[in-house]
Amino acid sequence: MDFPQIGILLAAAALYVLFLPARWRPTFLMVGSVVGLFWLQPTLPVRWLDYTLPALTLVIVALCWRLTLAPDARVTRADWLALALTAGIAALLLLPRYIELPPALEITSRPPPAEITIPLVAGLSIAGMLLARLASGTRRGLLAGVFVLAGLFVLLKFSPLTTTLAGLARSTTGQDAALASPVDLGWLGFSYIAFRLIHTLRDRQTGILPALGFRDYLSYVIFTPALVAGPIDRAENHGAAVAGLAEARLRDPARITTALGRIAVGLFKKFVIADTLAIFSLGPLTASQADGAGATWVLLYAYAFRLFFDFSGYTDIAIGIGLLFGVQLPENFDRPYLKQNLTIFWQSWHKSLSDWGRFYIYSPLSRALLKRKPKPGNYVIIFSATAATFIVIGLWHGITLPFLLWGAWHALGLFAHKLWTDRTRAWYRGLSDGRRRAWHVVGTLLTFHFVALGWVWFALPDIGQGLRVFAALFGIGGGA
Amino acid sequence: MSAMPGWKWLTDGGYTWGFLARVLGKALALFVLLNLAFVLADPVPALGRVSLYNGLLAGRERLPYGEDPAAYNLSLFDLNAMFASHTLAGPRPDARRVIVLGDSSVWGVLLENRDTLPACLTEQLPGTRFYNVGYPTMSALKDLLLLEAALAYQPDAIMWLVTLESLPRERQLDAPIVANNPARVRPLIERFGLGFDPLDPRFVETDFIGRTLIGQRRALADWLRLQAYGVAWTHTGIDQVYGEYTPRSNDFDEDATWQGLNPDATLNDDILALDVLRAGASLTGQARVPLLLVNEPIFIADGQNSDVRYNFWYPRWSYDQYRALLGDAAAAEGWPYADLWDAVAPAEFTDSPVHLTPAGSRALCEAVVPFVAAIQEEADAGS
Amino acid sequence: MQEAEVRAKLRAFITKELIRNASYPLDDAEGVCSSGLIDSFALAEIGVFAEQEFGVYIPDPDLTVAKMDTLNLMVARILRDNR
Known part of the structure; x- marks a missing residue:
C-alpha cells in the first residue's frame, strides 16, 4: 500500500x-x-x-x-x-x-x-x-x-x-x-x-x-x-x-487514539526509516559494488534494519487500520532483534507466519513421528520437524534455492540452539542474575548476527553472489 | 479492544475525546507554529552546512548531480549542502588548492572520478590538489554562482573552463540551479551590473507557503537523501552510472544557424554573456586569487557538411567569432588564458562535442599543465 | 475420567519425561513453558500423551504457550471435551 x-x-x-x-x-x-x-x-x-x-x-x-x-x-x-x-x-x-x-x-x-x-x-x-x-x-x-x-x-x-x-x-x-x-x-x-x-x-x-x-x-x-x-x-x-461489530463501540476515543498512534508509528517506520535505509541496503547491485568487509557489513546492517522497519511498520499500519474498522489483527513483531536466542526470535519475527508453521507443519509432524512405532529418537523428530517447517517458511517467500538455503539456515540454527539449551538448561538456571544478564547480552548479539547473516540469502537471488558476500564480510577474497 | 503486547506506552493512555481533541489540536497548532518558525528561521541553508560527509562519510569528489538512484547521487539546489558534501569542505591538505570550474566535461560525464581533469592535474602536479567544482549545465552564470561559493574555501587559484555553448545570454538562466537560487544570483547581477533582468520570470520565487516546512519539504528530503546516498557512495565509490551512449554525430545537415542567428550576424556582448566572465575575474581579483581561463576542447568533425560546422553545436562562423572575441577580451583584460579548443583528437570525444574519453581527458590535462604552472609561478612571485 | 487422575498422570509425565527430574516440585499454576522449563517440542509430546493416555485429541493450534502454560490450563483443556 x-x-x-x-x-x-x-x-x-x-x-x-x-x-x-x-x-x-x-x-x-x-x-x-x-x-x-x-x-x-x-x-x-x-x-x-x-x-x-x-x-x-x-x-x-x-x-x-x-x-x-x-x-x-x-x-x-x-x-x-x-x-x-x-x-x-x-x-x-x-x-x-x-x-x-x-x-x-x-x-x-x-x-x-x-x-x-x-x-x-x-x-x-x-x-x-x-x-x-x-x-x-x-x-x-x-x-x-x-x-x-x-x-x-x-x-x-x-x-x-x-x-x-x-x-x-x-x-x-x-x-x-x-x-x-x-x-x-x-x-x-x-x-x-x-x-x-x-x-x-x-x-x-x-x-x-x-x-x-x-x-x-x-x-x-x-x-x-x-x-x-x-x-x-x-x-x-x-x-x-x-x-461483536454490531455492538462494538468504534466511536471510542481510546480505540481511535491507539489506532491513529499505531498508524503514525508505522508510517514513520516504513516511509522514513525503512525507505532511507533502502538507499544503501544490501542487494544484488550494492553487494557487487561494496569495497571491503566494513562496507559489506554496513550494507547488511542497513538491510536487516530496513527489513524490520519496513515489514513491522507495514504491520503497524495494517493493525491500526484494522482497529479503526473494529477488527484487531494479531501482532506480528515483538522487538525481534532484541531476543537472546533464535527460538525466541522466531516467536517475535513475523509471528503470524511462524505460528502458522508451528500449527500446520511442526506440531502435526512431530506428533505423527512421536506416534510411530518404533519411535524415532527425539532429536531426529525435532530436526525433521524443524527442517520441514523452515523449508516451507523459506519457500513461501518464493521457490528458489536462496530462500531454501535461508530456511535451512534457520532450521539448523534452531536445532543447534535446541541441542545447546538441552545441555545447558540446568547450568543456566543455576547462574546468578548478573551472569545471566551477561549471557543475555552475548546471546542477543549472537542471535542478531546469525539472523543478519541469514538475510544474505534472503536479499540476494544468486547463491554465488551470496557466497561472495559471505567471503567479503569475513575479509576473504575480492568484492562480491 | 484487547491488549497489544509491547505497545503499553501507546495503549495505556486512558484516552478520552478531550485527550484526542487536545492531541490533534496541539499537533495542528505545533504544525502551524513549526511552519511559521520555518518561514522566520529559514533553517535549510544552515541545515545544508550540517553534513555527514568529510566526517562519518567520505567527501564527494564532484558536486552531487544526477537523477538515477542507482548512482547514489541526486541533483539538488542547496549550494551549502552540495559544497558540504564535497572534499573541498574536508580537511585542508598540505598542498596548494586549485578549484576547477566548468560544465559537464569538467564534472566528468561518462568519466570515473580518477579520469577527470582535476584528478589528472593533481597527479601531474605534485604539491597541488585540484578540486572538481564542475557542474553539468551549460551556463557561465552557473559557474559564477559556484565560483562565489567556492571562494569561501580560500583556494590558491581558480581554473575556469568555458565554451561557446555556455555563453548565450538568453540561456544563462535556464540552468535549474541558477533559476532556483535567486537569493544568490540577484546580488551578483546587481554587484557586477550583469546584463540580466533580476525579475526574470525564470527565477523560481518562493512565496510564503513555499518557505514553510510544507513548502520546503523537497529541500529537506533532498538533504536527507544526500546524506543517505553518502553511505552508499562511501562504501562503493559510485556517483555515476555509466551506460551505453550515442556517440556525438560527425555528419550534419547543411544548417549554418546558431541560436537562431545567420552566418552574417556579429556576436557581441548582447548575445554572449562575456560580462559574467568579467565578473568572475573581478571576484577572484578582489579575493587576490589567480584565475586561469581555458577555452575547452571541442570535437572537430570531418564528416558531411563539416566545412560548415565543427560539430553538432557549433557552425564554424559562430565558433570562430567566439574564439576571437574571447582571445581579445583576455588580452584586453590581461587574463591568463589558454585556448585549447583543438587540444584533443576527435576520436577522444564521447557523446557530446565537449565530453571526453579518459585518454582525451589526459590529453587536455597535459595541454593545460604549462599554463597552470605559469600562473602558479606568477602567484608565487606576487605573494 | 477424574480430574485428580489426569492431573497426577500429567504431572508425572511432565516432571519425569519432560523436565527429567521426577522430584521437581511442579506447582499447578507454574508457567512451565514461559519459564523455559520445557519448549515447544515438549508441547507436541504433551499432545501425544493426552491422545494416547486419555484419548483426547488436542488440535495443534491449541498447543501453544498461551493455552498450555500451566498444569491447570492443560488439565482443563484435556477435560474440556469430556464433560
Whole structure:
C-alpha cells in the first residue's frame, strides 16, 4: 500500500465509523474487502489478468468456504445473499470496459468482456460448489483442497512453472508468449490468502474451525488492511471480532487514539526509516559494488534494519487500520532483534507466519513421528520437524534455492540452539542474575548476527553472489 | 479492544475525546507554529552546512548531480549542502588548492572520478590538489554562482573552463540551479551590473507557503537523501552510472544557424554573456586569487557538411567569432588564458562535442599543465 | 475420567519425561513453558500423551504457550471435551 491508498483507507474508516449503521458493519467489511481486492491488485502486463486473478481469488475462497462448512451447517439465505452480493460487485467491476467512468471509480483498469467472464466464472463457481458440496467436511475433500492450494502456490512461486503458465495466459489473450515472465502472474496477496485458506481447511479437519458464514469467511480471507503483507490472522479471531461489530463501540476515543498512534508509528517506520535505509541496503547491485568487509557489513546492517522497519511498520499500519474498522489483527513483531536466542526470535519475527508453521507443519509432524512405532529418537523428530517447517517458511517467500538455503539456515540454527539449551538448561538456571544478564547480552548479539547473516540469502537471488558476500564480510577474497 | 503486547506506552493512555481533541489540536497548532518558525528561521541553508560527509562519510569528489538512484547521487539546489558534501569542505591538505570550474566535461560525464581533469592535474602536479567544482549545465552564470561559493574555501587559484555553448545570454538562466537560487544570483547581477533582468520570470520565487516546512519539504528530503546516498557512495565509490551512449554525430545537415542567428550576424556582448566572465575575474581579483581561463576542447568533425560546422553545436562562423572575441577580451583584460579548443583528437570525444574519453581527458590535462604552472609561478612571485 | 487422575498422570509425565527430574516440585499454576522449563517440542509430546493416555485429541493450534502454560490450563483443556 502506498501513501494515497493508506489515505483512502483512512477516509473509508472515518465514514464507516461515523455514518454506517452498526448492523451493516460486517457486510460493509465484506463488500469493502471485495472492492479492495480488485483495487489493490496492480495492473499486469497480460491483458485482463488484473481482473481475472482477483475474480479467481473470490471463486477459490467460495469453494474453500463450501468445503469447510461444518457437517451440520447448511447454506443459509444470508450466505446466498453474500454470494450474490460478491458476484454482483465482481460483475459491476466489469463496467469500465463499457462506459467511461471518472478515474477515481476505475478500480479495474481493463476488465475482460462480460460475455466471456460471467459465464466462465459462473460455470466455474457452480461446478466447484457442487464438487465442494459432495466433498464438504470429508477428510479427503479437505486434503484435496490443501493440495490444490499448495499446487497453485508452486505454480505461482516456482519461476519456470510460472513463466510457462504466463506464456499460456499470453497466448490465450493473443499476446507474445516469448515475453512471458513470472511478473505477469503477480497475484496480489495470494501467499497470505493461500495460507489462511489452508488454516481453515485443516482446522475444519480437526474440528476447531468456528462456524463462519460466507460473508465473514470471505472478509477474513481477504480483509483489505492485511491483504498485501499480512498478518495472517486466525479465523476464530476474525469471526469473533465481526460477530461483536454490531455492538462494538468504534466511536471510542481510546480505540481511535491507539489506532491513529499505531498508524503514525508505522508510517514513520516504513516511509522514513525503512525507505532511507533502502538507499544503501544490501542487494544484488550494492553487494557487487561494496569495497571491503566494513562496507559489506554496513550494507547488511542497513538491510536487516530496513527489513524490520519496513515489514513491522507495514504491520503497524495494517493493525491500526484494522482497529479503526473494529477488527484487531494479531501482532506480528515483538522487538525481534532484541531476543537472546533464535527460538525466541522466531516467536517475535513475523509471528503470524511462524505460528502458522508451528500449527500446520511442526506440531502435526512431530506428533505423527512421536506416534510411530518404533519411535524415532527425539532429536531426529525435532530436526525433521524443524527442517520441514523452515523449508516451507523459506519457500513461501518464493521457490528458489536462496530462500531454501535461508530456511535451512534457520532450521539448523534452531536445532543447534535446541541441542545447546538441552545441555545447558540446568547450568543456566543455576547462574546468578548478573551472569545471566551477561549471557543475555552475548546471546542477543549472537542471535542478531546469525539472523543478519541469514538475510544474505534472503536479499540476494544468486547463491554465488551470496557466497561472495559471505567471503567479503569475513575479509576473504575480492568484492562480491 | 484487547491488549497489544509491547505497545503499553501507546495503549495505556486512558484516552478520552478531550485527550484526542487536545492531541490533534496541539499537533495542528505545533504544525502551524513549526511552519511559521520555518518561514522566520529559514533553517535549510544552515541545515545544508550540517553534513555527514568529510566526517562519518567520505567527501564527494564532484558536486552531487544526477537523477538515477542507482548512482547514489541526486541533483539538488542547496549550494551549502552540495559544497558540504564535497572534499573541498574536508580537511585542508598540505598542498596548494586549485578549484576547477566548468560544465559537464569538467564534472566528468561518462568519466570515473580518477579520469577527470582535476584528478589528472593533481597527479601531474605534485604539491597541488585540484578540486572538481564542475557542474553539468551549460551556463557561465552557473559557474559564477559556484565560483562565489567556492571562494569561501580560500583556494590558491581558480581554473575556469568555458565554451561557446555556455555563453548565450538568453540561456544563462535556464540552468535549474541558477533559476532556483535567486537569493544568490540577484546580488551578483546587481554587484557586477550583469546584463540580466533580476525579475526574470525564470527565477523560481518562493512565496510564503513555499518557505514553510510544507513548502520546503523537497529541500529537506533532498538533504536527507544526500546524506543517505553518502553511505552508499562511501562504501562503493559510485556517483555515476555509466551506460551505453550515442556517440556525438560527425555528419550534419547543411544548417549554418546558431541560436537562431545567420552566418552574417556579429556576436557581441548582447548575445554572449562575456560580462559574467568579467565578473568572475573581478571576484577572484578582489579575493587576490589567480584565475586561469581555458577555452575547452571541442570535437572537430570531418564528416558531411563539416566545412560548415565543427560539430553538432557549433557552425564554424559562430565558433570562430567566439574564439576571437574571447582571445581579445583576455588580452584586453590581461587574463591568463589558454585556448585549447583543438587540444584533443576527435576520436577522444564521447557523446557530446565537449565530453571526453579518459585518454582525451589526459590529453587536455597535459595541454593545460604549462599554463597552470605559469600562473602558479606568477602567484608565487606576487605573494 | 477424574480430574485428580489426569492431573497426577500429567504431572508425572511432565516432571519425569519432560523436565527429567521426577522430584521437581511442579506447582499447578507454574508457567512451565514461559519459564523455559520445557519448549515447544515438549508441547507436541504433551499432545501425544493426552491422545494416547486419555484419548483426547488436542488440535495443534491449541498447543501453544498461551493455552498450555500451566498444569491447570492443560488439565482443563484435556477435560474440556469430556464433560
